[in-house]
Amino acid sequence: AYSTGLEIRDGTVISYTGEAKHVIVPAKWDGETVTAIGDSAFKGNLTVQTVRLPEGIGSIGVSAFADCAKLAKINLTAACAIGEGTFLGCASLTEVDLSAAVTTVGAYAFSGCQSLKTVALGDRITAIGDYAFSDCAALTEFHLPAKLESFGNGVLIGCASTLTVTGGNDTYHTIGGSLYCRTGRNAEKLLKYLPGSPDETTLSLPSGVTAIGANAFYGNTNLTTVNLAGYSLEAGSLAGLRSVRDLTIDSLPAAHPYLAYYFGAANGSANGATGIFVPSDKRHSVRVIRST
Numbered sequence: 001a002y003s004t005g006l007e008i009r010d011g012t013v014i015s016y017t018g019e020a021k022h023v024i025v026p027a028k029w030d031g032e033t034v035t036a037i038g039d040s041a042f043k044g045n046l047t048v049q050t051v052r053l054p055e056g057i058g059s060i061g062v063s064a065f066a067d068c069a070k071l072a073k074i075n076l077t078a079a080c081a082i083g084e085g086t087f088l089g090c091a092s093l094t095e096v097d098l099s100a101a102v103t104t105v106g107a108y109a110f111s112g113c114q115s116l117k118t119v120a121l122g123d124r125i126t127a128i129g130d131y132a133f134s135d136c137a138a139l140t141e142f143h144l145p146a147k148l149e150s151f152g153n154g155v156l157i158g159c160a161s162t163l164t165v166t167g168g169n170d171t172y173h174t175i176g177g178s179l180y181c182r183t184g185r186n187a188e189k190l191l192k193y194l195p196g197s198p199d200e201t202t203l204s205l206p207s208g209v210t211a212i213g214a215n216a217f218y219g220n221t222n223l224t225t226v227n228l229a230g231y232s233l234e235a236g237s238l239a240g241l242r243s244v245r246d247l248t249i250d251s252l253p254a255a256h257p258y259l260a261y262y263f264g265a266a267n268g269s270a271n272g273a274t275g276i277f278v279p280s281d282k283r284h285s286v287r288v289i290r291s292t
Contacts, residue, residue, distance in 0.1 A: 002024050002025065002026035002029075003016075003018055003020050003022075003023045003024050003025075004018050004020075005017045005018020005019070005020070006018065006023075006025065006026075008026075008029040008030075008034060010032065011029070011032045011033055011034050011035045011036065012034070012035070012036040012037070012038045013025060013034065013036070013037045013038055013041045014038050014041060015038075015040075015041055015042075016041060016042050016045065016048070019047055020047070020048070021047060021048065021049045021050070021070075022048075022049060022050045022051075022052075023042075023048050023050070023051045023052070024052045025037075025051065025052065025053050025054055025057075026054065027054035027055065027056055033056045034054055034056055034057065035056050035057060035058045035059070036057065036058060036059045036060070036061065037053070037057060037059070037060045037061055037064045037065075038061045038064065039061035039062040039063060039064065039083070040061070040062070040063045040064065040066070041061065041064050041065075042064060042065045042068055042071075043063050043064070043065070043066045043067060043068070044066070044067045044068070045065075045068045045071075046068070046069055046070060047070065048068055048070060048071055049070050049071060049072050049073070049092075050071070050072065050073045050074065051065070051071065051073075051074040051075075052074075052075055053074065053075055053076065057080055058079065058080050058081075059080055059081050059083070060076075060080060060081070060082050060083055060086050061083045061086070062083040062084045062085055062086070062106070063083075063084070063085045063086065063088065064083065064086050065086055065087050065090060066085050066086065066087065066088040066089055066090070067088065067089040067090070068087075068089075068090050069089070069090070069091050069092060070092050071087075071090045071092055071093055072092045072093060072094060073093075073094075073095075074093075074096070075097075076096065076097060076098055076101040076102060079101055079102075079103060079124070080101055080102060080103070081102070081103055081104045081106070082098075082102055082104065082105050082106055082109050083106045083109070084106035084107045084108055084109065084129065085106070085107070085108040085109065085111070086106060086109045086110075087109060087110050087113060088108050088109070088110070088111045088112055088113075089111070089112045089113070090110075090112075090113050091112070091113065091114050091115060092115055093110075093113045093115060093116050094115050094116060094117055094118070094138075095116070095117060095118040095119070095120075096110070096116070096118075096119055096120070097120045098119065098120055098121050098122055098125065099120040099121070099122040100122055100124075101122065102121075102122060102124070102125055103124055103125060103126060104125065104126060104127045104128075104129075105121075105125060105127070105128045105129060105132050106129045106132070107129030107130040107131060107132060107152060108129070108130070108131050108132065108134070109129065109132045109133075110132060110133050110136060111131050111132065111133065111134045111135055111136075112134070112135045112136075113133075113135075113136050114135070114136070114137055114138060115138055116133075116136045116138055116139055117138045117139060117140055118139075118140070118141065119133065119139065119141075119142060119143070120143070121142070121143045121144070121145050121167075122145060123145045123146040123147055123167075124145070124147060125145040125147065125148060126145070126147050126148060126149045126150065127148075127149060127150040127151075127152075128148065128150065128151050128152055128155055129152045129155075130152035130153045130154055130155070131152065131153070131154045131155065131157065132152060132155050133155055133156055133159065134154050134155065134156070134157045134158045134159075135157070135158035135159075136156075136158070136159055137158065137159065137160060138160075139156075139159050139160065139163060140160075140162070140163065140164065141163070141164045141165075141166065142156065142159075142163060142164070142165050142166070143165075143166050143167040144165060144166065144167040144168035144169070144172050144173065144174075144179075145167065145169075146167065146168070146169050147169070148168070148169060148171070148172050149171070151172050151181065151191065153213075153214050153215065154214065154215045154218070155192075156179070156192050157215045157218045157219070157240075158218065158219060159219075160219075161194060161195055161198075161219060161220060161221070161222070162194075163194060164177070164194075165177070165178075165179050165192070165194065170182060172191075175188070175206050176196060176206060177194045177195075177196055178190060178192060178193050178194045179191045179192035179194070180209070181213070183210070183211065186208050187208065187210045187211075188206075188208050188209045188210065188211075189209070189210070189211040189212070189213050190205065190209055190211070190212050190213060190216045191213045191216060192216060193216050193217050193220060195220070195222055195223075198222060199222070200222050200223070201222055201223060201224045201225060202223070202224070202225040202226075203223050203225065203226045203227065203228075205231075209231070210231060210232060211231060211232040211233075211234075212228060212231055212232070212233050212234070212237040212238075213234065213237065214234055214235060214236035214237060214239065215236055215237075215239050215240065215264075216237060217237075217238060217239070217240060217241040218239055218240030218241075219240050220240065220241055220242070220243070221242060221243050222243065223241060223243060223244055224243050224244060224245045224246065225244070225245065225246045226238075226241065226244050226246070226247050226248070227247075227248040228247075228248060228249050228250075229248045229249060229250055230250065231249075231250075233249065233250075233262050234262075235256075235261060235262070235264070236262070236263070236264040237262050238262045238263050238264075239262075239263050239264035240264075241263070249262070
């Protein structure tokens with residue numbers, strides 16, 4: 001059985017123009033095994049609610065299901081790679097099971113899936129691309145695959161501060177609930193800060209942490225006192241840290257001698273000292289004490 005409206009060529013689903021709510025992709029078409037969902041094949045479809053894929057699917061292309069606003073369920077059972085932006089903006093998708101199937105997750109693959117609560121990430125996954133699960137505000141738990149070798153920038157940006165991260169390996173793991181990357185012997189880089197308590201207002205990092213990654217604090221609304229003297233910072237390390245009042249850092253780098261650099265501004269003229277990037281309101285502004 002299969003759904004009408006599918007265009008399949010050389011074993012790849014090219015497009016879908018049907019009106020069915022529940023789509024079945026055939027295992028074979030014109031004597032050939034269906035092995036792939038092509039780039040943008042279902043992109044922007046506003047009717048499809050479920051998709052059933054055959055076992056032979058080995059890849060799902062760039063933006064294949066992007067902006068399918070009503071897509072709520074899809075099976076991913078065969079070993080496959082998920083391309084860039086595959087499910088970007090699928091606002092009705094509530095859960096995905098990648099436990100047995102997926103080997104890589106592309107950049108922005110599930111970005112903006114606002115209803116996504118559960119993601120079962122299998123230990124076969126070796127790479128998760130930039131912003132892969134960004135702005136998944138309903139996500140409650142995230143499992144780090146045991147074989148993970150690459151974890152992109154901003155993967156969990158825009159996710160709730162109550163997110164629980166589990167699993168991992170020697171390189172990518174959690175300490176005290178927050179996500180870290182081991183960069184050397186007794187050296188850790190903070191990738192995603194998750195407060196142990198909603199009342200936590202002063203930053204406290206474990207020993208061995210030497211660096212702060214981009215967007216590590218994004219979305220945090222609790223921290224008011226942050227001392228990062230002695231830590232290595234990079235562009236956007238403090239982005240989204242909206243409630244900070246007292247901030248201590250080392251001297252600004254000569255190549256980027258403006259505070260907004262650490263808050264995500266591309267250049268000094270884009271922001272100045274406070275405003276869009278650096279937090280400021282009528283009650284207070286950030287005080288920076290440059291350590292010696």
